[in-house]
Amino acid sequence: MSVFVDIVPDASQVDSPAERAPKNRWRGRLTRAALPLLSVVVFGGLWQLAAASGVWNQTFVPYPSTVWRAFIDVSTTHDGTRGYAGYLLWEHLYMTLRRVLVGVVIGVALGVLLGLVMGSIGWVRSVLEPWLTFLRALPPLAYFFLLVIWLGIDEAPKITLLALAALPPAAVATTAAVVAAPVGLTEAARALGATRLQVIRDVVVPSALPETFTGIRLAVGMAYSSVVAAELFNGIPGIGGLVKDASNYNNTPVVLVGIFAIGFSGLIIDGLLRTAERRAVPWRGKI
């Protein structure tokens, strides 16, 4: 899942200049809605052409219609088979989202807490930073087998893996944000008689919040991109397990259905997080 770090100025800024005619505004909106749609249409057309050209084997580039049929098959009960491997697509997706949610909540909560402590207390940062960097450098696949040995084959190792993937980005972003809290503001608050705790609560945390949110979005992205690794063993039901199992059988259409499901749900989740960010940190970019 990609994270757009708000390069696009939000709507209020674009639309606020009064001299702009309403007609122009509508055109702007139309372009913004039409361009993504157009790109999807062009992509679909190119795909159809690539499949129809016959240059590649059907196993590599199946027709869009084949993938659509696989999507229908995976989402319904047909000839006595329920979806894929006994579960419907939404059930696979639901299980994965549940794992990601629990893993991310644990990972982000710990990460933000860790980041606050590391950002505010210098020696803690010195102690923990190498460990955090170490963890961040590890590909989840490298240590997943150890999690299986320690925690078994059920939910525990999967959620732990997702939490471990989500923790470092949240912690690093929060640390950086806390360290970067404006010295002028903290010192002013101190001078006005605020205690250390009050300074953190009323000055440091609000000023760190925008960057922390970026960290959270990155954390969710990291966790989401680890779902196939997390569901490598005993991953069914689960969308990552579905992709892995279908690829074992060279079943490309179902693999693509899984990939689209992961991608689209990732887009939706990131959209929700961006909305939450705008609500929670309305002052972002305006100080």
Add this chain to the structure above:
Amino acid sequence: MKLRTLITALLAAALAVLGLAGCSVDHSGQDAAKPTIRIGYQTFPSGDLIVKNNKWLEEALPDYNIKWIKFDSGADINTAFIAKELDFGALGSSPVARGLSAPLNIPYKVAFVLDVAGDNEALVARNDSGVNTIADLKGKRVGTPFASTAHYSLLAALSQNNLSATDVQLVDLQPQAILAAWERGDIDAAYTWLPTLDDLRKTGKDLITSRQLAKDGKPTLDLGAVADDFAAAHPEVVDTWRQQEARALTVLKDDPDAAAKAIASEIGLTPEAVAGQLKQGVYLTPEELTSPEWLGTDGAPGKIAANLESASQFLAEQKQIPAAAPLKTFQDAIYTKGLPNVLKQ
């Protein structure tokens, strides 16, 4: 300052280019002037590894580069065949049956039987799970690597006992994860292969082995496959390859210690451990190989075709392929050219 930045950037770029092109580690000793034969192999103990370890193909085909590529599963080898990246490949009968059926329809032929699964693949139950027969497995958790020959054998063993795949909780686990889950008590039984199998047997008992299933008409084999266009263009290379594989079968029969030593150095186990594994597998002699029971002879493909057809039907019943391919497809896919005389060196 500007100059320094420029120099740094140039240095970084030079390093990157070096890293990408110059410093790659390659001991394969390929000669660009010769055509290359690409062989996909796996690390199950078989004559294939003896041929590789002794460099017999390199000796017998001095006019070619031989490129050995390691794979972890038959599914990956199938993918490589579809991509036209392989000329020969070693894979289980279950992936071959899948590859020859629609929708994959991979253009390759079965040219050799590397081994037949015997006691080296088995269904074992944990001692404290209370499972004593296959029928007891109802409702229990059973681990197996999905899409493997063991998976196929497990489903065959279950259906022999009138159990379907949904009567037990099947868990997709690779052998090393099976061992971990077994020791934690997360699974009650597992269908897997050596060397993991021997570890499981310390605290469990065999319910059925692939040797028994083979007697009951559901054998699982490891096969050598050759790409159709390669076989058509270079039949003499296929002949040489079959001769060397047959030579390895003879070594397996006549000099098991030498065989164990060669295989051991390929898969990183001790020769003693490999010798133990070899005893539990079934390796045909060249005479058995060309009997009607297995590959058959030129123009008269053997029973392997029927075996692959039954595997294909089984996959269709399990909804892993849309429909089974007819017997004719598999008979056509047995490469019998020149058998049995071509195996004599």
